[in-house]
Amino acid sequence: MEKSAYKNMWVYIEHDGKRAHPVGLELCCEVRKLCDVTGDKLVAVLVEGLPEEELAKIRACGIDQLLVVSGTGYEAYSNDAYSNLFTVLCRKYNPSAVFVGGTINGRDFAPRFAARLNTGCTSDATELVYNPESGDIEFIEPAVGGKMMAVITVPVLRPQVGTIRPGTFRYEPTGEKPAVEVLHETVDFPVADIRTKLLGFVPDDADADLDLANTDVIVCLGNGLSGPDKLPKYRELAALLGGKIACTRPLFDRGILPFKLQIGQSGVMVKPKLYIGFGISGAINHTAGFAGSGLSIAVNTDPEAPIFGAVDYGIVGDMDEVCDAMLAALKAR
Ligand SMILES: Cc1cc2nc3c(=O)[nH]c(=O)nc-3n(C[C@H](O)[C@H](O)[C@H](O)COP(=O)(O)OP(=O)(O)OC[C@H]3O[C@@H](n4cnc5c(N)ncnc54)[C@H](O)[C@@H]3O)c2cc1C
Structure with a gap:
């Protein structure tokens, strides 16, 4: 040829x-x-x-x-x-x-x-x-x-x-x-x-909260989340920032958030203007899913967590405490 x-x-x-x-x-x-x-x-x-x-x-x-x-x-x-x-x-x-x-x-x-x-x-x-x-x-x-x-x-x-x-x-x-x-x-x-026949069309459950494709701000939760009772504060943070929450695979595996919110190689690929990851270790399977985002920040108790090598800013600390501090600061503005 x-x-x-x-x-x-x-x-x-x-x-x-x-x-x-x-x-x-x-x-x-x-x-x-x-x-x-x-x-x-x-x-x-x-x-x-x-x-x-x-x-x-x-x-x-x-x-x-x-x-x-x-x-x-x-x-x-x-x-x-x-x-x-x-x-x-x-x-x-x-x-x-x-x-x-x-x-x-x-x-x-x-x-x-x-x-x-x-x-x-x-x-x-x-x-x-x-x-x-x-x-x-x-x-x-x-x-x-x-x-x-x-x-x-x-x-x-x-x-x-x-x-x-x-x-x-x-x-x-x-x-x-x-x-x-x-x-x-x-x-x-x-x-x-045409060997296939369209019998009908049923639209996907169009839940805007599950559509991360064009979201400017993503608050992403990892396995560090102690349980579903902690979700409301992260939802509030995402809402105050004008964004949505997402997750890593373990949170889907634990049944805390749906698969459509999983970011990564086997989930959704996103490029928000702001990504904040809470309690995420930083496996390539996940970080590849938000590569090329605008500004990225990670919160983790472990200063050696690989996620710190994949983001612009790192905060070493307890995710719930950092979330509370962010909420307080945003509400004070
Ligand atoms: C083929 C394949 C495809 C995959 N695809 C995906 C994918 O698309 N998306 C994806 O996410 N994963 C995917 N995975 C899984 C991936 O390899 C990792 O296992 C996963 O991303 C780890 O998620 P995590 O960081 O939330 O959890 P963990 O690795 O368990 O990390 C939890 C982190 O939270 C920190 N932490 C704990 N408590 C606190 C606290 N109180 N405050 C702050 N930090 C805390 C810990 O220090 C730790 O670093 C895939 C794996 C395979 C094999």
Whole structure:
């Protein structure tokens, strides 16, 4: 395969007809940086139907092209239609890389179309690096239970396909380019050939307190928490700071907080402006989940706790006492 025949980097924009899923926007911002190094064009690919104000958010990421697809078969998500769509588009345009958000749908169809194109797909990457010597993208992801970071490449084949965990990158738009080329494609997939049937749609229990993705302030509780009776003071602290509480895995294991609040490699990846961790030892499985946050602070009785190596400020002390002191100081203001 002549790798140089494959050009430009694609980001798939998943949407529900009203809003673009944040992961597509996050990816556009990150892949923009890669394209600036490689000279590739950044192409956002989506099925038609997104309102203009959402398209503006995509253009603001500095994309070079918008590839808008219309056709039959895309009313509801199906593996059949989307695998076919990207197989057809990639055969026509020969992109060098295709980045897909690691959502339930993205993780479903990305490996399928990669297999049809006879190329490789890396799942659940948390870092993207361009290697100028090989010309390949290095998809970096936690492996062996988070004990090591695996660097995965697609060294021979193209396109390089990968799914990337939502929340890994920030939506930090660099601004719209003066000219964004808009391409239209019609790719029909016969509705009768879709092997899955949408019987109904039941939205997830939409509890705003469980959605950490766009939270500016996170008060994270670890195994140092003596029991659920202590939760109210941390909830109050989070509320006073305009944020939400989260936890490490042991608090979920102890049944104190739900899994959706677990931060880390097997939980949610967050990048708040302020992270305060109480009673957390600092295992990489957890700290990787808030790397790149604005300001980070940890409270621990053990001055040797590894968490102090992962945060900006450390407070050696009892977590409940420090929380009380913070509450008093905030209320006094
Ligand atoms: C494959 C795999 C994936 C994992 N994924 C995740 C993940 O996504 N997220 C995650 O969090 N973990 C994850 N883990 C678990 C992770 O390895 C750690 O076990 C976990 O993060 C430890 O949580 P902790 O720091 O709260 O608890 P501990 O390690 O028990 O630490 C508790 C800390 O609290 C301090 N402390 C105790 N009492 C007080 C007090 N009164 N005041 C102040 N400090 C006090 C102690 O000094 C100690 O440092 C994963 C593990 C594996 C193997």
